[in-house]
Amino acid sequence: xxxxxxxxxxxxxxxxxxxxxxxxxxxxxxxxxxxxxxxxxxxxxxxxxxxxxxxxxxxxxxxxxxxxxxxxxxxxxxxxxxxxxxxxxxxxxxxxxxxxxxxxxxxxxxxxxxxxxxxxxxxxxxxxxxxxxxxxxxxxxxxxxxxxxxxxxxxxxxxxxxxxxxxxxxxxxxxxxxxxxxxxxxxxxxxxxxxxxxxxxxxxxxxxxxxxxxxxxxxxxxxxxxxxxxxxxxxxxxxxxxxx
Amino acid sequence: xxxxxxxxxxxxxxxxxxxxxxxxxxxxxxxxxxxxxxxxxxxxxxxxxxxxxxxxxxxxxxxxxxxxxxxxxxxxxxxxxxxxxxxxxxxxxxxxxxxxxxxxxxxxxxxxxxxxxxxxxxxxxxxxxxxxxxxxxxxxxxxxxxxxxxxxxxxxxxxxxxxxxxxxxxxxxxxxxxxxxxxxxxxxxxxxxxxxxxxxxxxxxxxxxxxxxxxxxxxxxxxxxxxxxxxxxxxxxxxxxxxx
Amino acid sequence: xxxxxxxxxxxxxxxxxxxxxxxxxxxxxxxxxxxxxxxxxxxxxxxxxxxxxxxxxxxxxxxxxxxxxxxxxxxxxxxxxxxxxxxxxxxxxxxxxxxxxxxxxxxxxxxxxxxxxxxxxxxxxxxxxxxxxxxxxxxxxxxxxxxxxxxxxxxxxxxxxxxxxxxxxxxxxxxxxxxxxxxxxxxxxxxxxxxxxxxxxxxxxxxxxxxxxxxxxxxxxxxxxxxxxxxxxxxxxxxxxxxx
Amino acid sequence: xxxxxxxxxxxxxxxxxxxxxxxxxxxxxxxxxxxxxxxxxxxxxxxxxxxxxxxxxxxxxxxxxxxxxxxxxxxxxxxxxxxxxxxxxxxxxxxxxxxxxxxxxxxxxxxxxxxxxxxxxxxxxxxxxxxxxxxxxxxxxxxxxxxxxxxxxxxxxxxxxxxxxxxxxxxxxxxxxxxxxxxxxxxxxxxxxxxxxxxxxxxxxxxxxxxxxxxxxxxxxxxxxxxxxxxxxxxxxxxxxxxx
Numbered sequence: 001x002x003x004x005x006x007x008x009x010x011x012x013x014x015x016x017x018x019x020x021x022x023x024x025x026x027x028x029x030x031x032x033x034x035x036x037x038x039x040x041x042x043x044x045x046x047x048x049x050x051x052x053x054x055x056x057x058x059x060x061x062x063x064x065x066x067x068x069x070x071x072x073x074x075x076x077x078x079x080x081x082x083x084x085x086x087x088x089x090x091x092x093x094x095x096x097x098x099x100x101x102x103x104x105x106x107x108x109x110x111x112x113x114x115x116x117x118x119x120x121x122x123x124x125x126x127x128x129x130x131x132x133x134x135x136x137x138x139x140x141x142x143x144x145x146x147x148x149x150x151x152x153x154x155x156x157x158x159x160x161x162x163x164x165x166x167x168x169x170x171x172x173x174x175x176x177x178x179x180x181x182x183x184x185x186x187x188x189x190x191x192x193x194x195x196x197x198x199x200x201x202x203x204x205x206x207x208x209x210x211x212x213x214x215x216x217x218x219x220x221x222x223x224x225x226x227x228x229x230x231x232x233x234x235x236x237x238x239x240x241x242x243x244x
Numbered sequence: 245x246x247x248x249x250x251x252x253x254x255x256x257x258x259x260x261x262x263x264x265x266x267x268x269x270x271x272x273x274x275x276x277x278x279x280x281x282x283x284x285x286x287x288x289x290x291x292x293x294x295x296x297x298x299x300x301x302x303x304x305x306x307x308x309x310x311x312x313x314x315x316x317x318x319x320x321x322x323x324x325x326x327x328x329x330x331x332x333x334x335x336x337x338x339x340x341x342x343x344x345x346x347x348x349x350x351x352x353x354x355x356x357x358x359x360x361x362x363x364x365x366x367x368x369x370x371x372x373x374x375x376x377x378x379x380x381x382x383x384x385x386x387x388x389x390x391x392x393x394x395x396x397x398x399x400x401x402x403x404x405x406x407x408x409x410x411x412x413x414x415x416x417x418x419x420x421x422x423x424x425x426x427x428x429x430x431x432x433x434x435x436x437x438x439x440x441x442x443x444x445x446x447x448x449x450x451x452x453x454x455x456x457x458x459x460x461x462x463x464x465x466x467x468x469x470x471x472x473x474x475x476x477x478x479x480x481x482x483x484x485x486x487x488x
Numbered sequence: 489x490x491x492x493x494x495x496x497x498x499x500x501x502x503x504x505x506x507x508x509x510x511x512x513x514x515x516x517x518x519x520x521x522x523x524x525x526x527x528x529x530x531x532x533x534x535x536x537x538x539x540x541x542x543x544x545x546x547x548x549x550x551x552x553x554x555x556x557x558x559x560x561x562x563x564x565x566x567x568x569x570x571x572x573x574x575x576x577x578x579x580x581x582x583x584x585x586x587x588x589x590x591x592x593x594x595x596x597x598x599x600x601x602x603x604x605x606x607x608x609x610x611x612x613x614x615x616x617x618x619x620x621x622x623x624x625x626x627x628x629x630x631x632x633x634x635x636x637x638x639x640x641x642x643x644x645x646x647x648x649x650x651x652x653x654x655x656x657x658x659x660x661x662x663x664x665x666x667x668x669x670x671x672x673x674x675x676x677x678x679x680x681x682x683x684x685x686x687x688x689x690x691x692x693x694x695x696x697x698x699x700x701x702x703x704x705x706x707x708x709x710x711x712x713x714x715x716x717x718x719x720x721x722x723x724x725x726x727x728x729x730x731x732x
Numbered sequence: 733x734x735x736x737x738x739x740x741x742x743x744x745x746x747x748x749x750x751x752x753x754x755x756x757x758x759x760x761x762x763x764x765x766x767x768x769x770x771x772x773x774x775x776x777x778x779x780x781x782x783x784x785x786x787x788x789x790x791x792x793x794x795x796x797x798x799x800x801x802x803x804x805x806x807x808x809x810x811x812x813x814x815x816x817x818x819x820x821x822x823x824x825x826x827x828x829x830x831x832x833x834x835x836x837x838x839x840x841x842x843x844x845x846x847x848x849x850x851x852x853x854x855x856x857x858x859x860x861x862x863x864x865x866x867x868x869x870x871x872x873x874x875x876x877x878x879x880x881x882x883x884x885x886x887x888x889x890x891x892x893x894x895x896x897x898x899x900x901x902x903x904x905x906x907x908x909x910x911x912x913x914x915x916x917x918x919x920x921x922x923x924x925x926x927x928x929x930x931x932x933x934x935x936x937x938x939x940x941x942x943x944x945x946x947x948x949x950x951x952x953x954x955x956x957x958x959x960x961x962x963x964x965x966x967x968x969x970x971x972x973x974x975x976x
Contacts, residue, residue, distance in 0.1 A: 205468025224449025414683025439658025693956025712937025
């Protein structure tokens with residue numbers, strides 16, 4: 001590994017807006033700030049708009065085996081799994097991440113019964129973050145749920161792995177809007193937020209640093225965390241508290 | 245760094261029970277499982293029972309500067325800051341982490357205006373996890389809030405950085421209890437939970453692996469995440485979206 | 489109103505399972521306990537399985553106006569709006585309500601720009617609760633989000649308006665299961681939980697009492713809460729704090 | 733009951749700021765807007781600043797029985813219990829309600845083993861709401877937890893029972909501030925927020941309407957929700973699902 005050289009990394013951004021393409025997604029506008037940094041750092045970047053795909057609901061790896069006629073999750077999973085970094089983007093509705101974001105989490109979770117060649121959960125060694133936009137409230141709450149889900153299925157979370165934009169409380173323009181209630185705004189709203197810009201930048205670089213570090217070290221050693229070894233009876237230095 | 249050699253690491257476990265010593269804390273009983281693994285791996289381990297200390301409320305580094313007569317936070321902070329790993333333990337009340345856990349988070353947050361010699365937030369390079377016990381419900385919800393707070397102030401979160409124990413829904417024995425409602429139980433409750441034992445073990449080793457990796461690499465490079473450099477005008481490859 | 493006579497009330501239960509009919513839904517099994525009480529009390533009861541319907545995603549009353557080809561929400565809304573009581577049922581995935589439950593909330597929220605003949609938000613005078621099932625963790629967290637959303641769009645929440653069932657931590661049988669891992673269980677799991685039975689009963693009766701009280705009083709007076717009057721300049725006894 | 737006559741009602745506002753008197757509390761400033769409406773409606777109103785009192789931690793009605801030297805909770809409980817309405821005010825720290833708010837909830841919960849003369853949980857028939865202030869994010873998340881706790885211990889929640897103020901994302905002035913970063917602001921920040929003013933007004937009147945309705949009807953009938961009757965074997969129309 002060379003510090004600050006990220007050219008062998010790849011990232012997938014999954015946008016969980018409720019709007020199908022080509023409708024404008026404010027979440028996508030903020031994800032672009034992070035994607036743009038990554039591209040300049042020679043990271044391979046792809047964006048998926050989740051709602052554009054015919055993804056089934058459920059908690060099996062392929063819902064076509066459960067009676068659903070269509071399920072594009074296996075294809076999307078291949079892309080997500082091939083990348084070192086996953087960034088989940090979501091709008092906020094009533095203080096919560098979108099139903100599409102929750103659906104994505106359910107499908108990530110549907111893979112959690114599977115293990116890698118070391119016997120670890122599939123997503124070990126990968127790194128995750130989140131980008132959140134709303135009018136007024138909820139970035140931290142949505143981030144809590146999303147980052148929790150990511151670490152639960154095996155992603156590692158670097159410092160300050162979330163970013164977002166919110167305006168004043170109450171209805172108002174969304175990130176990047178150039179007019180509101182029929183009035184032109186001086187600038188695209190939010191673009192001049194030093195707080196959002198800084199957090200987006202720090203998140204991006206922290207994802208890159210941790211992904212770099214983990215990738216160059218071959219991910220996590222399986223000592224102490226291999227599900228298959230545990231099930232086979234290896235418990236390392238764990239001792240049942242009853243017998244301590 | 246040698247893989248799986250953790251002897252140069254240190255960890256602090258902060259127990260946020262509402263009960264002062266020497267009252268039995270079920271959270272402490274589960275933390276012991278993790279601590280015991282660490283000790284066998286030659287990690288230096290310390291446990292702090294937060295409520296035993298006279299910690300002031302507030303969001304300044306030392307509340308004695310704000311009119312409080314006593315504040316033991318500065319001493320506790322020194323210990324927490326000296327350790328590579330922080331594990332926050334909490335009981336669950338009404339589905340939420342304890343008021344002591346929230347107070348600890350407020351005091352960790354009170355340090356977040358300070359930066360290290362690279363200009364990064366203070367806790368960069370350190371690793372965090374959480375241990376949670378309750379009768380019936382709430383491990384994941386409490387973990388969401390605690391892990392979010394840890395990553396927000398700079399800790400890194402490895403995969404599956406939480407563990408806990410819960411019984412059936414409704415009132416019941418707590419982790420490690422040997423009797424309930426006046427009846428002797430066959431074994432200490434929860435000690436035979438393969439799920440809790442495995443999660444506690446995996447959390448422990450993942451904390452060790454990530455702390456090892458970060459420590460042996462000198463923490464995070466400051467490229468892209470130094471607050472002082474950002475404030476001085478260095479923005480790396482960030483570009484204001486207005487001008488892209 | 490006659491106390492304890494509920495025969496002029498109606499209730500809709502919306503099941504937000506991820507499984508399409510006719511697959512067994514454990515959430516439905518627990519909702520049946522509440523529905524059965526209501527039926528014996530001569531309440532008109534209907535259950536909707538949300539995922540069986542082709543409901544569009546988004547935050548407009550009818551997404552067909554936004555380019556979606558199909559949207560069954562308007563028909564479902566008519567049923568929900570006609571009822572005095574709404575009970576949202578959900579399974580728990582990764583500690584959160586299902587994506588279908590979040591989608592339902594988004595669609596309820598999509599109606600929140602509309603007001604009734606008194607100028608109040610549409611759902612004023614109606615009463616809401618929630619039924620939640622999972623293997624091990626998350627009833628309270630899911631209930632927090634669902635009950636919050638219900639009161640936000642105008643529902644009133646009586647005491648103890650949630651109920652649920654959870655087993656021990658870790659994988660296990662779901663509510664009502666009669667076998668697990670290939671082994672027959674002595675009884676349907678959870679059916680003998682006094683805690684779940686009591687909470688389900690209390691929730692049901694509290695929903696009925698409050699709905700009865702509100703209906704027989706014509707809902708909330710519009711004094712102090714009419715959006716149209718506020719917008720027209722009536723502020724009752726509110727005084728701008730700047731001029732107090 | 734006479735509609736819109738609230739003169740026989742009383743309310744307690746508990747401010748869960750981390751700052752002791754006489755320090756300025758922004759949360760108190762917003763609570764004043766609601767209190768002022770109530771006073772003009774001839775409601776008896778009292779405000780308690782929780783941190784000014786020596787309240788012990790724990791989940792027993794009086795922690796002096798558990799070895800704590802002091803515990804002012806019993807006196808505070810008397811006041812809270814005497815009032816028809818409870819409004820919990822809290823600042824937001826790291827997206828969560830304050831540790832003082834969580835402590836208050838723990839102490840409310842500590843009373844939940846007790847029942848009234850009908851055998852119902854103690855707080856049945858009372859009404860609750862919440863007032864939240866922060867710089868930038870978290871009103872809805874904090875409200876979720878607080879309103880959930882209130883309904884869990886027996887309070888009823890009317891529509892739109894929360895209000896709050898937030899500024900743009902990032903550091904900034906707090907509610908009512910007249911200067912920020914050394915610069916005078918044109919007006920007290922937030923005072924001109926139609927959204928906050930409206931929500932505060934609607935919350936206040938909805939609390940009054942529902943408290944009025946419940947009080948004039950003698951609270952909830954005990955049919956279907958009496959803990960003591962349930963324990964004695966009365967199950968009304970509940971039927972064990974095993975035998976249905």
